[in-house]
Amino acid sequence: MIAFVFPGQGSQYVGMGKDLLEVAGDLFKLAGEILGFDLAKLCIEGPQEELNKTENTQPAILTVSYALLREVLASGISPVFVAGHSLGEYTAAVCGGVFSFEDAVKITRKRGELMQKAQPEGVGSMAAVLGLDENILKQICESITDFYVDLANLNCPGQIVISGHTEGVKKASELAKQKGAKKVVPLQVSIPSHCMLMKDVAQEFEKYLKKFSFNNSKFPIVNNVSAEATEDAEAVQNALVKQLYSPVRWQDCVKYMISKGVNTFIEIGPGKVLSGLIKRIDPTVKTYNVESLNDLKSVKKEDLK
Template identity: 85%
Template sequence: MIAFVFPGQGSQYVGMGKDLSETAKDLFEIASDVLGFDLAKLCFDGPDSDLNKTENTQPAILTVSYALLREVLASGISPVFVAGHSLGEYTAAVCGGVFSFEDAVKITRKRGELMQKAQPEGKGAMAAVLGLDAITLKQICESITDFYVDLANLNCPGQIVISGEAEAVKKASELAKQKGAKKVVPLQVSIPSHCMLMREVAQEFEKYLQNFNFKNSKFPIVSNVDAEAVQDAEAILNALIKQLYSPVRWQDCVKYMISKAVDTFIEIGPGKVLSGLIKRIDPSVKVYNIENLNDLTSIKKEELK
């Protein structure tokens, strides 16, 4: 059985989606109208500095991912489950028909704007901790009482991201090394995603989402928040709100799908981050990556069931 998975922020790069300039011209035009600038030009030509602005990055990744998804579905490949890493959950929702592509562009733009303004520049931070288990890292975070830090992304065995106030992330990183972490990599972000510092903007985001009509999903969406499959419109809405300030339980999401007999994962969108994580979670499953039309041509030659 097949699951489609969609990447989140950090997978963007200048040149992404360039070979879709004709097949997805309509989608880039819709997104450009919503955003008020030429999104195709930004994705294809940059500059990096503009593409990497959160409020631009989110709708850009969504658009490229959805453009590729549309080609995949048209080729006759369809999923049993869909899931996305953080922002990628919005592409999963469009795949399920929860809201339209145009609405998804509006929603991800707003999400990016709210996340960007959640904390003053330099106050928040994130870091990837390699080679330490979740229980030990959680204890480290809880031991820091003068500032706030917590687990943000449980990506795969031996890779957990922490998020919070910059001072706390720094302290936790040092303690993690003392406790045996192989490596701690500060992430090049100023937004402390997926932790309680996002709670306030989540309330504002919830009000914004009331403007849209959510529908039940055609495919079960495996939610980041609890690693359970949801199809009900209200449950999806609640999960997307809670996702802003809750850890991304990606490892558990993948394990859940495998427990439901998924043996083939297709990552659709820029980059190969999720493909790498899935291989580390369970090396026995098949993993494919589609970030351009050539990748799709190669996959169509495979016997996918």
């Protein structure tokens, strides 16, 4: 059984989607018209600083991922489940026909703008904690009472991201090292994603989503919040809102799909982040990565079931 998985923010790089222009020029053009700038040029030529701005990054990754997805589906490969890491859940929703690509570009642009303005620069931050038990890290976060910090991404065994006030993240990082974390890596982000500091913008985002019509999904979407599958339009919409201020339970999402019989994961979009995480969650499953047309040719040669 095959699952399609889609990457989130952090997977972007200058040059992504370069070989897609011939087959997906229409998508880049449509997205560019919605956004008001040349998206293909930004993806392929940069500059990196502009591509890294969250309101640009989100529709850019979505467009490249969807362009690749369209080619994968056209090749005759289809999934039993779909899932995405944070932003990637929007590509999963487009894959399921929950909303159109055009609407997804507008929604991810708005999501990026709202996230950027959620907290003033420097107030919030995130850090990846490597090699520490989830329960210990949760206790550390709860022990810090003068600043807010909490678990944000439960990515794979030994890799958990914390998020919150910058001072809270610093304190938790120090305590994590004292408790035996192998390494703590501050993330190069200015936004404390997937924690309660995003609650206010989530409410604004929820109002914005009411402008769009949501359909039931053609494929079960395993959402980040509950790590369970749903095809229901309203449930998908609610999960996208909650995701802004709730932890991304990626490890649980992958385990859920494996428990339902998935043995092959195809990561569709820029980078290979999710393939690496999945291998650490369960080394016995097959993982493939499609971030170019050449990758798709290789995957098509495989005996996928």
